[in-house]
Amino acid sequence: MIAVENLSHHYGGQPTLLDLGFRLAPGEKAVILGANGCGKSTLLKILDGLIAPGAGRYLYDGEAITPLRLKAGGLRRRFRQEVGLLFQNPDVMLFNPTVADEIAFGPRQLGLADVDDRVAHWAGKTGVTHLLPRAPFSLSGGEKQKTALAALLAVEPKLLLLDEPTAALDPRSTGWLVDFLAGLKQTVLCSTHNLSLAPELAPRALVLGEDHRLLYDGPIERFLMDETALVQANLAHIHSHRHTYFRAPAHHHHPLKKGVVEHRHFHTHDW
Amino acid sequence: MPALPVDRARLIAYLTALVTFSFLTSPLWLGAGLAAVLALAGRQGPRLLRRALLATLAFSGAASATYAALSWWTQHRLPLDWLLAANLRVLLMALLTFLFIARVNLFRALDFSRRLTFLLTLAVSQSLGLRRTLDDFRLGLHSRAIRPAGLKARYRAAARAAAWLLDRALANAHESAQALQSRGFFK
Amino acid sequence: MHIPDGFIAPQMYLPLYGVAAGLWAYGAKRVGRELDESGLPWLAALTAGAFALSFIALPLPGGASAHVTGVGLLAARFGLWQAFMAASLVFALQALLFGDGGVTTLPLNALAMGFAGAAAARGAFLLLRGRFPAAAWFLAGWIGLFLPSVLIALALGAQPLIAHDAAGRPLYFPLGWSVTLPALLIPHALLGLGEGALTLLGGRLMERLHARYGGVA
Numbered sequence: 001m002i003a004v005e006n007l008s009h010h011y012g013g014q015p016t017l018l019d020l021g022f023r024l025a026p027g028e029k030a031v032i033l034g035a036n037g038c039g040k041s042t043l044l045k046i047l048d049g050l051i052a053p054g055a056g057r058y059l060y061d062g063e064a065i066t067p068l069r070l071k072a073g074g075l076r077r078r079f080r081q082e083v084g085l086l087f088q089n090p091d092v093m094l095f096n097p098t099v100a101d102e103i104a105f106g107p108r109q110l111g112l113a114d115v116d117d118r119v120a121h122w123a124g125k126t127g128v129t130h131l132l133p134r135a136p137f138s139l140s141g142g143e144k145q146k147t148a149l150a151a152l153l154a155v156e157p158k159l160l161l162l163d164e165p166t167a168a169l170d171p172r173s174t175g176w177l178v179d180f181l182a183g184l185k186q187t188v189l190c191s192t193h194n195l196s197l198a199p200e201l202a203p204r205a206l207v208l209g210e211d212h213r214l215l216y217d218g219p220i221e222r223f224l225m226d227e228t229a230l231v232q233a234n235l236a237h238i239h240s241h242r243h244t245y246f247r248a249p250a251h252h253h254h255p256l257k258k259g260v261v262e263h264r265h266f267h268t269h270d271w
Numbered sequence: 272m273p274a275l276p277v278d279r280a281r282l283i284a285y286l287t288a289l290v291t292f293s294f295l296t297s298p299l300w301l302g303a304g305l306a307a308v309l310a311l312a313g314r315q316g317p318r319l320l321r322r323a324l325l326a327t328l329a330f331s332g333a334a335s336a337t338y339a340a341l342s343w344w345t346q347h348r349l350p351l352d353w354l355l356a357a358n359l360r361v362l363l364m365a366l367l368t369f370l371f372i373a374r375v376n377l378f379r380a381l382d383f384s385r386r387l388t389f390l391l392t393l394a395v396s397q398s399l400g401l402r403r404t405l406d407d408f409r410l411g412l413h414s415r416a417i418r419p420a421g422l423k424a425r426y427r428a429a430a431r432a433a434a435w436l437l438d439r440a441l442a443n444a445h446e447s448a449q450a451l452q453s454r455g456f457f458k
Numbered sequence: 459m460h461i462p463d464g465f466i467a468p469q470m471y472l473p474l475y476g477v478a479a480g481l482w483a484y485g486a487k488r489v490g491r492e493l494d495e496s497g498l499p500w501l502a503a504l505t506a507g508a509f510a511l512s513f514i515a516l517p518l519p520g521g522a523s524a525h526v527t528g529v530g531l532l533a534a535r536f537g538l539w540q541a542f543m544a545a546s547l548v549f550a551l552q553a554l555l556f557g558d559g560g561v562t563t564l565p566l567n568a569l570a571m572g573f574a575g576a577a578a579a580r581g582a583f584l585l586l587r588g589r590f591p592a593a594a595w596f597l598a599g600w601i602g603l604f605l606p607s608v609l610i611a612l613a614l615g616a617q618p619l620i621a622h623d624a625a626g627r628p629l630y631f632p633l634g635w636s637v638t639l640p641a642l643l644i645p646h647a648l649l650g651l652g653e654g655a656l657t658l659l660g661g662r663l664m665e666r667l668h669a670r671y672g673g674v675a
Contacts, residue, residue, distance in 0.1 A: 045410065048414050049414075050410045050413060050414055051410075072419065076417075076418075077417055077418060080414070080415075080416065080417040081417050084414075084415075085414045087407055087410075087411055087414075089404065089407060091404075091408075091435055092404065092407040092408045092410070092411035092432075093411040093412075093414075093415060094431070095411075095412065095424070095427045095428040095430075095431040095432075096427060097427070105415065105424070106415065106417060109416070109417045109418050110417060135666065137431065137434070137435070137663065137666075137667065138666070138667070151415070152415075155417065286561075289463065289561055289562065290468065290562075292464075293463065293464065293467075293468050293471070293562055294468055296623070296629045322557065323557075326462065326557055326558070327462040329460075330460060330461060330462055330465070331462065334465070334631065334632065334633065337633060337637065337641075338632040338633055341633070341637070350627070350632070352627075353627065353628065353629075353632055356629070357464065357465070357629075357630070357632070360464040361462050361463065361464035361465065363464070364462070364463035364464045364560070364562070365462055365463060365464075365557070365560075368463065368553070368554075368557055368560075368561065369557050371554070372554070372555065372556075372557055377554055377555060386498060389498060389502075390498055390501060390502050390505075390547075391502075391547075391551070393498075393499060393502035393503070393506075394501075394502040394503075394505040394506050394509070394547060394551065395506075395551065395555065397502065397503055397506035398505070398506040398509040398510055398551070400506075401506055401507065401509075401510035402509075402510050402513055405510050405513055405514065409515070419521055422517055422519055425515075425517035425523075426517055426655055426656060426659060427659065429514050429515065429516070429517060429526070429656055429659075429660075430656055430659030430660040430662075430663060431663065432514055433511060433514055433526070433528070433531060433656065433660035433663075434660045434663035434664045434667065436507050436510050436511055436514075437507050437511075437531070437532075437535065437660075437664060438664065438667055439507070440503040440504055440506055440507030441503065443499075443503040443506065444499050444500040444502070444503035444504070445499075447499040447502065447503065448498075448499040448500070
């Protein structure tokens, strides 16, 4: 479905993505893992044809995609209908007077006949039916996220790109989103830095390193067991801990001063 | 008396030079000034000159072309003296400003006032954040526009961005006031 | 409307700096009094908002766009002095950090857009708000863009009169009012319609947000 070949991007002289290459088959689901600032959002915007790759190519269904090639015409119409991007901040995608208008925006552009049915269907699926007459800007973060998702799905895209969709969600909404995505037939590429959530989102991981290169591409479980790789990607860290013991632990051969032991261990932190 | 910090000295020199240049009307003096500032810029000279040219081209070009056409039409001659002097002066003053921007840390130059430095630092850091999000607002509409977005949708999106912006600015104001308070800025 | 340095004669920009400095001093006091200790972060945030506002594209028919000034929206929402101080700071930052606009043209921009434009916008808004709220927002946006263009056209067109050589030839901006007035006023009267529409939509959204959350200012 998509192919990324030797893709690089620079911003203000600094690299944001270096020499990436991967493919995604129709119906496949994958997560992009990476620490903050490693280029996840930039990659998703390139895959949505919003910014141009500096070097290399991005092919969607065999067509090279750049903002210039999407200026007008049949390719634009097809690509914008078939590919949807959920921005990290859903505020930036919502501009219609009501939630119902927001969901109807895409279908209306396509001139579809069953706009109202689609709105009702996707509002029900995403659980925003009770919000339909409300103004999108007056909703909570999670409600905005669901509205934006319903608006994207209403044109039935084939590829769904999601930028940190769980960053602003409470645990219950996060659980809902995981189940919801699992039930979608679409090809899904979802970015996150949340390690414990990642394996629930997709079986395949694309890991961006802090050097902005693709550090790993493969089954997510294998990556999560590789402590060295996790630390290298800045997704986990090693730090010293001080534990206070009432007595020296048996495996220490020397008596410990003040009953304190300092040791290092490996941590993953989820935010 | 303590020595003047270098950034502040440069700010004063810049402002003095800018006002002086604004009085010059002879192409000879303006040319000499341009050579002097270019020498001062050293290796950065050509790049800064290019930026100065690009930044002033639209306005200077329009004014020059209109004036030249008007003179030709009414007096059948080109105002060559004016074209040379005015364009040299505009270029010289813009080049000086770009050299100033490249060489001087404005925040350090103004650090004689703690309040002014805080004001500028807060304003600039928040501006950059808001500008980044604003760019996402533009892309957000773009990514959802299956056909080129109509005038109505573009107005709605722009108004939404403007309202979000001022609302966010309001929230930022409260947060940074609290942050400054917690760091003991206010007595 | 970025006038670079070198077109406004010192005979004009130096006195304008004097006038602007007086207003800045008074404005600083005013804003300080209105906002007590949170004045500084508030002014910084408003400046950042005003700065970012100028990056919003004003949609024109046919996919083209111009830039928003936002003066009307700021003044209608936050009042003359806060809008004036924030707009002045934006001009200063644009000139000294990014090289947009000029340092000698700063007082002209600050007085025309930040002061006169904001005062007219705020005045129109307060006058009409009670009976015609939609017209109040729209007119604030239109006049906040249009009035400054009149003043700047007058200032530019005055250059050949105040700064010329012995033969009467211009030394700074060369074109008189017969050119500057139509060249600036006609497009800005039309752009003002777009700015007015955007100010109306944006203002209404802010009112609804405000009604929902309450909050300050």
